[in-house]
Amino acid sequence: MSRKIERLVNLTIALLATKRFLTKSEIFRTVEGYEGSDETKERMFERDKDDLRALGIEIEVGSFDPVFLDEAGYRIDQASYQMDLGILTPKEVSLLSLAAQSWQGAALDQPAHQILIKLRSIGIPVDELELPAMSSRLANSSEDIATISSAISEKSSIVFHYRSSDFQNQIRTVIPFALATHEGFWYVACFDPSVENVRIFRLDRISGHVSKGSINNQFQTPANFDFRSALTQSQSNSVAIFDVRKAKGQLLRNLAVSVKDLGEWDQLEIPIVSLENLRSLALWHREDVIVRSPNQLIEMIVDSLKKIMVAHE
C-alpha cells in the first residue's frame, strides 16, 4: 500500500514541478513506481488520476503543440493546487483559526481540523487576539449541512425523509437554495417541484440523512428571498386577537404585529399560521391569556379545556 501512496506523492510532485505538459511516456519513464506491462501502467495511471481528483487536485490535460494535437500531456497548476486567499495578515490568520475552532466537536469538526492544519502551515505567526475563550457547539449541528450547502452551489436536488406534523415520515425531493439558522434551529429553503412553490424545512425534523439528487440547471434561485422574514412573517393576512395580562406572555408579544393598551391587559394581534399552534400557546399561558377571535380558535380552546378536565378528573 505504501508504494501506491509513494507513487501518488511522487506523481503530484512531478506534475507540480513541471512547467510544460508531461506526456504519459515521460511520466512512466521518470516517475518512480510505474512498473509492469504498458497496459498495467496505463491502468495504474488512470486510477492515480482519479485518486488525485478525489483529493481535490486538478490535473490539467493539454498538448505541447497546439497545431499538431499529438500526444496529450499532463501537469498540475501551482495556483490551483495551493491555498489562495491573497495575502493574509497575522490578524486575519487568527480570525480564521478562531472561526475553525468554533466547530470543535460539532458538525464540521473534521474539515475544520484540516483547515487549522493548513492555516498553521502558511508560516504566518498568529496575532494573539484578546477575545474571551468561548466553547461553541453550533446550532443543531448536522452532517447534512455540508451536503446541503454543496447541493445549493451545484444547483442539485436533495432527497430526505421528513417528519410531518402528524409524526409520519414522508420522502421529499426538493431543490435547496438557502440554508440558515433561526432561534437555535437550522432551516433549509427549497423549491418543491411537486407544488411548484418554496418550502422551508427544519433540519432536526429530517430523519436519516440527506442525499444529493440530480443537477438541475434550469432552476433559478428566487430573487430577493429573505430567509428571516420568510420565517418570522407569516404570509397570512388573518390575525387572531389575544388579550394578555401586563408583563406576561413574552412569547406571544414576540409574535404580535400590534399591541393595544387595555389597562390591566394588553390586546395583541397575532398572525394566524396554524390554529393548533395558537391553541397550544394560549393554553400554555393559562389564565394570563384570553383569546377574543377568531371564533374557531375559541371553540378549539374551550373544547380542549373540557376534554382536559374530563381526562384529569
Add this chain to the structure above:
Amino acid sequence: MSKSLSAPLLRTARLLDLVPYLHANQGISIKRLADEFGVSQSQIESDLTTLWMCGLPGYTPLELMDLEFESGFVTIRNAITLAKPRKISFEEGLALLLGLQLLQQRIPSDRQDLNEDIDSLSGRLSLTLGVPKTVRISNDLNPEVVPRLIQSMKGSTDIEIVYHSLYSDNISTRRINPQSMYEESGRSYIKAFCYLSNSYRVFRVDRILSCKDLDIPEGHKSEAPIPNMVKDGLSKHSKNGEITYVIEIATVTRDIAERFGIHTILQEKENEAPKVIELASFSHLWIERAVLASASDVELSKPADIRQDIYDRAKSVLNLYTS
C-alpha cells in the same frame, strides 16, 4: 470529502499536508506532530519514512526530500514544490465561512474593527470557493446584548439584565456577573453570578431582553464570589428536585414529540396505544404548562398533585371563556 476517502487516500492527503506543515514548523517534535494530525506517533514516523522516499524525478539524494527525525524532532529541506498548503476544500471553506459568521456575533464592543477584517475574509472565501451567500448561520441573539455581555466577561464587571423566565413567565431585572458563555443544543447560555438569587445561575441569552452597564467607578471589580467548581457542575442538572411524571398520549403529533423530547421513545412504542411514557423534569410548572399546551392529546397520569393542578387550572381558564 474526507469521510468517503479510502485509507490510502487519507494517508496520501496527510503526507501532502505534512510537507508544508513541517516547512512552517521546523524542529517540531514527533509527539506534537502526532497530536496536530490526530494520529499515533508511530503512524507519523511511518509517514515520515514514506515521505523520505519521495521527491522529484531522478530520485537521487539531490532530488529527494531531506527529512531528519531520528532525534524525535523533525526538520525538512528540499521540498519546495510542496511547501505551500493545499487549496481549501468546499467543506473546509464552509467551516471557515460559518465560523466567521458566528465569530462576528461575539466580537466585544471595543473590537468592532475586527468586523471589517471578517467581512473581507468572508468575501474572499465566498468568491474562491463558490460557497453560496445564501448559507447563513446566526444565533439570532440581540446585537445589543452579546457584545455587552462579552465586554463584561472580559473586564469581570457586573451588568444589569432584564430577563424573561419562561416557566414562570416573569420578567425580572437582575444584576449579574457573567462568567462564561456556551452553546448547547443550538441555544446560547451564559453562566453568571446573580445578585438577585445570590447564587450562580444559567441564563439563556435569547431570553435576555436588554442589558445595561452599571454605574460603577473605574477599577471597581465585581463582588461576585469565586465560583465553586464542584457545585457549579451540578447547578444546572442537580439530581435533587427532579420530578418523575407519567404521560399517556392518545394521538401522537410532531409537536408533542418535540415538546417532550421523545422522538426515540415514540418510535420504539410505535405499535402501542395509548403510549404510556415515564419522564422527568425539574419544574412542576413546566409539566403543568406542557400538558395543557398539548390540548387534549396528552394526559398526565402521575403525579397526582400536578394532575389535580391541571384539572383546577383547566376549570379556571374555562371560566374565563364561559362566564
